[in-house]
Amino acid sequence: MAAPAHVATASPNGAAIVARGLTRRFGHVTAVDGVDLDIPRAEIYGFLGPNGSGKSTTIRMLCGLLQPTAGTVRVLGHEMPREAEALRPRLGYMTQKFSLWDDLTVAENLQFMSQVFDLVPSRRRDRTAAVVEEFALGKLLVQRAGTLSGGQRQRLALAAATLHEPELLLLDEPTSAVDPQSRRDFWESLFALVARGVTILVSTHYMDEAERCHRLAILADGRLVAEGAPKQLMRDIAARVVEVEADDTVAARRALVDDPAVLSVAQLGTRLHVLLRPDTVDPATRCADRLRDADVPAQVAAVGASLEDVFVAATGFRRSSHGAADGH
């Protein structure tokens, strides 16, 4: 399949999305608070954050669904929301909830979306055939969308969002109702799209998905608390990480949590991930000593930070450690 026609003519270095001080208040609640974004083209950019962190509100402001209370945002060079209409044909959007029509068949949904995006009949035929092939919808064409499984619906939604070959795809928690195999397939599709020059912004609360993104913004309480490539975020984490393996994790946690150098203790199965202040000298020995003093048998090792550690460091103890919040 050919790359979208507009991409070649657009400046390859220009950012797809530039936001400055983007803010949205609902009454007294500030859902998005002064967010700055520079999202490069032809990459997968992730929004990682818990529910209510402002991911959806930000995405809705980027596609003109919501008016920003303050701040400016340019999407593919269009100032939003003033030039929203000019952006529409170049934008594909997948809502958090399945928003195609349950009582229409797969084929009818695709037909409708291709007409709404004003594709000429020959292109409509070609593109419909292409997405049906790409997202394996051939056997489902006459089935009503309401009877599809979670993974099938999501394939249909992505097919509909890419029918008109948009330069920018905004995906709002696309994999929240999907099994692991479908999630893997879905990400394969995203990488195929990026290879063709499409810019993708995807929000998620899955660490493994966030790790696949080229770049990542971590959002908490409407603020951007960390930004960068996942590897770089893990390397630059403002904390030392120690992994503790103990049978009695409750006792181990109790022994460690009072240490003033310890920023957080998070449990992963039978293991604990302990984050300590970045200036801590020999954090593994420090933890081992405390555990021995408390008579808790445990294996202790200093390890590299995982993305989850980055997330915890960026969101979990922002108030106690401002250094961790400024990952970039």
Place this chain on the structure above:
Amino acid sequence: MLQRVLAIMVKEVRQLSRDRLTFGMIVGIPLLQILLFGYAINYDVRDIRAAVVDEARTSHSRALVAALAASGVVEFVAPSAGVADLRRRLARGEISVGVVIPADFERRRLGTERAAVQILVDGAEPMIDSVARGLAQVPLPVRAGDYVRSRAPVFELLTEYNPERRTAVQVVPALIGVILNMTMVIFTAVAIVRERERGNLELLITTPIRSWELMAGKLVPYVLIGLVQTTLILAVGAWVFDVPINGSLLDLYLAALLFIAATLTLGLVISTLVRTQMQAFQLSFMTLLPSILLSGFVFPFDGMPAVAQWIAQVLPLTHFVAMIRGIVLRGASLADVAGPAAKLGVFLSVGLAIATLRFRKTLD
């Protein structure tokens, strides 16, 4: 542009054809309403249950009772022994009318000072009172089986356009308005609110479709449905209730088209005011009830207090009832009903302006 409007239309029709309940309502509501209103609402009341107390027991009193029974308006059940019993039966609802023929009936009949017969009426029920007043016009027999050839009445009453004074003739044309008002407002309000409720609108807003294209695509199918309903009611009215169509069919359909557009606009405005389908239903019914009561469909418009008349002026049904009765029964042309047509036009323009201003392509 046209492709997008067409796409919305096709989608709406497809969804409608799969929504059995709504599809059934398109045909079901008009049929049910016209049969209900046509048969049940009947101002020519007959066979009202009545009882008589005949204390005179003369041949004349018996002749009078026979004359009342022959009118068909009342149906006499077992007579009462006295006035007290008659009142008790009236109170219990056994009878709605009581006829008291006093013992001195013969003297009263020949005299002029006092009424010869008393009629007791249950005032709790509508219509019965006026019917009983009609009963009071039955002349007194001079000799048993014979009547005074009294002098000619002062007034001669001619009921134009509906000489047999059949209620169906008065009800059916206006019923087109009531049914269209009911279905059109609800269908459009719900059709738009449903997409917001289900999240479809969030997706639609991010496509290049324009607000007016979305609205036009959604409304056109309902215009056609409205015309189908109009035809259905007219056909049933003509075949089952023998309602004549004295005006031109073209004028009639043009008037219906104008009214359909006005009600769709009302539905649009409602859709911009509510968040859920339930609220859309409730608000639609809130506009429907005053429409039925104040439009002149049931009660004569001129008899209403001034405030009610003002309210009625902003209800599209009022103007349509005026137009449709003119065209169907009085054989009026569109030019003859230009007044109400113009008012409907104003309603349509104002409604469209409000709907367009309020319906923005954002979620705020």
